Amino acid sequence: MPFNIAIVGAGLAGPALALELLRFPEITTRIYELRPEGYEQGQHISLAPNALRVLRNLGVYEKLTAIGNSYEELHLRNSIGGYIATFHNGHKRDYGFAAMRIHRRHVQRVLCEEAIARGVQIIHGMKLVKVTERSRDKGVELLFGNGQTESADMVVGTDGLHSAVRQYVQPGADSIYAHMLGVTGFLSKKDLYNQGDGIELPSHFIGRNGFLAVMPSDLSGNEIGFFSTMEFPEEKSREEWNALFHDKNKIRTILTERFGMEQDWAQLIESIGKTAPDETLCTWPFYVAPPLSSWSSASNRALILGDAAHAMIPTGGLGASLALEDTECLALALSSIIGKGFTDKRLGRVLDAWEAHRKVRLKLIQDFTDRNRRMRQPGGSPIAQVIKEWVLWAALRFVPSGRIAGPIYSYDTTDFKNILSTLDL
Numbered sequence: 001m002p003f004n005i006a007i008v009g010a011g012l013a014g015p016a017l018a019l020e021l022l023r024f025p026e027i028t029t030r031i032y033e034l035r036p037e038g039y040e041q042g043q044h045i046s047l048a049p050n051a052l053r054v055l056r057n058l059g060v061y062e063k064l065t066a067i068g069n070s071y072e073e074l075h076l077r078n079s080i081g082g083y084i085a086t087f088h089n090g091h092k093r094d095y096g097f098a099a100m101r102i103h104r105r106h107v108q109r110v111l112c113e114e115a116i117a118r119g120v121q122i123i124h125g126m127k128l129v130k131v132t133e134r135s136r137d138k139g140v141e142l143l144f145g146n147g148q149t150e151s152a153d154m155v156v157g158t159d160g161l162h163s164a165v166r167q168y169v170q171p172g173a174d175s176i177y178a179h180m181l182g183v184t185g186f187l188s189k190k191d192l193y194n195q196g197d198g199i200e201l202p203s204h205f206i207g208r209n210g211f212l213a214v215m216p217s218d219l220s221g222n223e224i225g226f227f228s229t230m231e232f233p234e235e236k237s238r239e240e241w242n243a244l245f246h247d248k249n250k251i252r253t254i255l256t257e258r259f260g261m262e263q264d265w266a267q268l269i270e271s272i273g274k275t276a277p278d279e280t281l282c283t284w285p286f287y288v289a290p291p292l293s294s295w296s297s298a299s300n301r302a303l304i305l306g307d308a309a310h311a312m313i314p315t316g317g318l319g320a321s322l323a324l325e326d327t328e329c330l331a332l333a334l335s336s337i338i339g340k341g342f343t344d345k346r347l348g349r350v351l352d353a354w355e356a357h358r359k360v361r362l363k364l365i366q367d368f369t370d371r372n373r374r375m376r377q378p379g380g381s382p383i384a385q386v387i388k389e390w391v392l393w394a395a396l397r398f399v400p401s402g403r404i405a406g407p408i409y410s411y412d413t414t415d416f417k418n419i420l421s422t423l424d425l
């Protein structure tokens, strides 16, 4: 009998994991997704080389390059558009891949379509509400909001920020508000002030009273996405956040108050808040996963990965990369016990090694994310702003991007394979 894994959540990590595991006929998967089929929400994301490497290995990279905007150089600028430095967000020669800016929904759709085409079943409208473990070595029972139950040898929660599987692995481990808000939107290149005001994109504008990224986000370069990450002390209820998401006037006010002062911001930036169509404007309160002592249950029959395990604020642009890497490593870990028997004990050994390895990656990426958050923080006097710009200039002039991001973007699974080969299974 094949080992049967229930995957909860068909975001990015869920279908990626199913595709990874298709390599092993001894393991079968089925995905349960809360949302109805065709549901599309989200925002543009950047896929770093470490994400694209996984997606290439899964056979979907070519499809994504026909949709997203590939770029290598990301320019850092001050609020009036003055050049500070250039950061390589990806680099074909150095990392094997340029970076890609693309709407998250395309990545999700392409992954799900590929999984379905290759025989994976994705069942929509299935909200997991409860996990129960059967006795030793006997797997799990899943209860869904519609009253349906399903059983499996193991459940993997790829159910994102507010994971239900996390609540089983560590009861009460709710996500934590990070006191930050993301504001995103997009407009067409022709509606951008003077088609860009001569300012080369993609660019991140780091001003004294805020941060705004402006990035071409489709293959043609005609769709220009923008996002700002900002401090937002007040936590709201779920209903209030929803109300803010739908209040496009309010979102526009947040943008124009911050970026609408002509003397402070390049006209390109100022015009964005005024001209981006209502329906493109969105807000994203940033919540993070709480620190967790373990990502799997005591018996190792329930585990979490991706945002369910380690959602972080997106100032490093690496949440999806980390989730995709998780899936690649988990598939390797599970495959190492094929033919030996999937006992609780053996699962424990490989999953402990997997989690320890992944937590080293998590720390590296969290540090990078935190550095970026600090860099974008507003405040300070005009002099402090000038010093910040010089420090950024010097940092990237004397410490090339590769030294900063190389260990993140160049990741492959060689080290983890070596770790697995030393385990006594």
Ligand SMILES: Cc1cc2nc3c(=O)[nH]c(=O)nc-3n(C[C@H](O)[C@H](O)[C@H](O)COP(=O)(O)OP(=O)(O)OC[C@H]3O[C@@H](n4cnc5c(N)ncnc54)[C@H](O)[C@@H]3O)c2cc1C
Pocket: 008, 009, 010, 011, 012, 013, 014, 032, 033, 034, 035, 043, 044, 045, 046, 047, 048, 104, 126, 127, 128, 129, 158, 159, 160, 161, 162, 163, 164, 182, 184, 284, 305, 306, 307, 308, 314, 316, 317, 318, 319, 320, 321, 322, 323
């Ligand atoms: C504003 C913003 C910008 C971002 N920018 C970037 C970026 O530039 N680069 C980057 O790499 N990352 C970025 N991220 C982070 C990235 O989107 C996430 O890290 C990534 O989507 C995580 O993938 P996942 O599969 O773990 O979770 P998700 O993509 O969140 O998928 C979770 C899935 O589980 C489903 N689900 C939830 N609960 C249940 C349940 N109880 N039962 C069944 N199904 C359930 C959901 O409907 C969803 O489909 C950004 C995030 C935000 C909010």
